[in-house]
Amino acid sequence: MPDTERSLQDALGRVAGAPDMPALGRLAEEFLGKTGIVGKLLASIPSLPPAERKEAGLAANRLKREIEAAIGARREALEEAALASERAGEGFDPTLPAAKPRRGSLHPVTRVQRELEDLFTSMGWLVLDGPEVELEHYNFDALNIPRDHPARDTMDTFRCDAEGKLVMRTHTSPVQVRAMERLKPPFRAIVPGKVFRNETKDASHEHTFHQVEGLAIDRDLSVGHLIGAMKTLLRGIFGRDIEIRLRPGYFPFVEPGFELDARCPFCQSGCSVCKQSTWIELLPCGMVHPNVLKAGGIDPEQWTGFAFGLGLSRLTMLRYGIDDVRLLLSGDLRFLEQFA
Numbered sequence: 001m002p003d004t005e006r007s008l009q010d011a012l013g014r015v016a017g018a019p020d021m022p023a024l025g026r027l028a029e030e031f032l033g034k035t036g037i038v039g040k041l042l043a044s045i046p047s048l049p050p051a052e053r054k055e056a057g058l059a060a061n062r063l064k065r066e067i068e069a070a071i072g073a074r075r076e077a078l079e080e081a082a083l084a085s086e087r088a089g090e091g092f093d094p095t096l097p098a099a100k101p102r103r104g105s106l107h108p109v110t111r112v113q114r115e116l117e118d119l120f121t122s123m124g125w126l127v128l129d130g131p132e133v134e135l136e137h138y139n140f141d142a143l144n145i146p147r148d149h150p151a152r153d154t155m156d157t158f159r160c161d162a163e164g165k166l167v168m169r170t171h172t173s174p175v176q177v178r179a180m181e182r183l184k185p186p187f188r189a190i191v192p193g194k195v196f197r198n199e200t201k202d203a204s205h206e207h208t209f210h211q212v213e214g215l216a217i218d219r220d221l222s223v224g225h226l227i228g229a230m231k232t233l234l235r236g237i238f239g240r241d242i243e244i245r246l247r248p249g250y251f252p253f254v255e256p257g258f259e260l261d262a263r264c265p266f267c268q269s270g271c272s273v274c275k276q277s278t279w280i281e282l283l284p285c286g287m288v289h290p291n292v293l294k295a296g297g298i299d300p301e302q303w304t305g306f307a308f309g310l311g312l313s314r315l316t317m318l319r320y321g322i323d324d325v326r327l328l329l330s331g332d333l334r335f336l337e338q339f340a
């Protein structure tokens with residue numbers, strides 16, 4: 001088919017010479033559109049004698065592929081040339097910073113948690129983890145809170161089964177017993193993690209929040225060691241010595257048990273954070289109850305321990321002046337981006 005061949009050569013020549021993208025676009029339309037050479041060839045097929053149709057179809061397809069390939073090659077060459085001339089042109093500055101990708105940032109709770117982990121690991125403490133769906137045994141019984149004990153009422157528990165054998169842990173204390181079962185005393189460990197309570201949400205209550213449990217097991221530990229550790233903790237958090245006081249507090253798994261208050265780090269004479277009292281209720285703590293040591297397989301005649309339960313969510317709020325706990329889990333970028 002010399003005619004077709006000539007049209008093809010002509011088309012390829014013009015494509016190769018297309019000066020710019022708009023011209024190339026017009027040529028594509030001209031050659032590949034309905035009235036182009038390919039279109040015409042295809043349109044003529046039905047009127048050909050049956051014996052010639054197959055050949056004509058194949059020829060049309062070959063033509064189409066060759067023209068398409070030539071257009072593709074020319075497009076690439078034009079783009080390359082455009083880029084090259086842009087790069088060579090006046091005012092092109094390859095050192096200009098590119099558009100910045102959007103970066104995420106650490107959650108404020110994660111930041112404070114990592115600081116505490118650094119502080120405690122620097123003193124030789126371990127960082128442990130435990131399950132969020134916990135056995136009733138570890139969450140309550142092994143912590144000296146039997147089924148009919150009124151202390152269970154203070155923790156509105158999410159149950160995961162009808163009998164309540166499986167619960168969402170209401171505190172990180174169950175990991176105390178898990179740690180005792182696994183580690184040989186003496187040891188010291190913190191356990192940061194999420195805990196869950198069936199709370200009605202408001203500015204200071206959430207169903208999910210964070211705690212950091214602390215547990216030290218050694219020979220002859222006393223309340224003095226507990227106070228020393230807590231003072232070091234506060235110095236690490238606030239960067240200076242902070243006065244503390246202990247009030248009696250009741251938790252079935254510590255004896256004696258305390259509420260530790262810290263002198264308000266934000267004021268001298270009373271502010272909204274300390275509710276004008278100059279003291280902030282910071283964390284409950286105490287000496288590990290012998291029954292808990294026994295539940296963890298540790299001999300209370302030989303070993304002693306102290307434990308504390310730091311409210312990580314609360315501490316984060318104190319640290320950054322966050323006045324509504326619900327913001328922490330809101331996933332609201334306007335809130336989170338402030339910690340970038």
Ligand code: PHE
Binds near residue numbers: 170171172285286
């Ligand atoms: N687990 C207790 C709570 O969540 C806090 C606590 C921990 C008290 C360790 C004493 C010792 O309320």
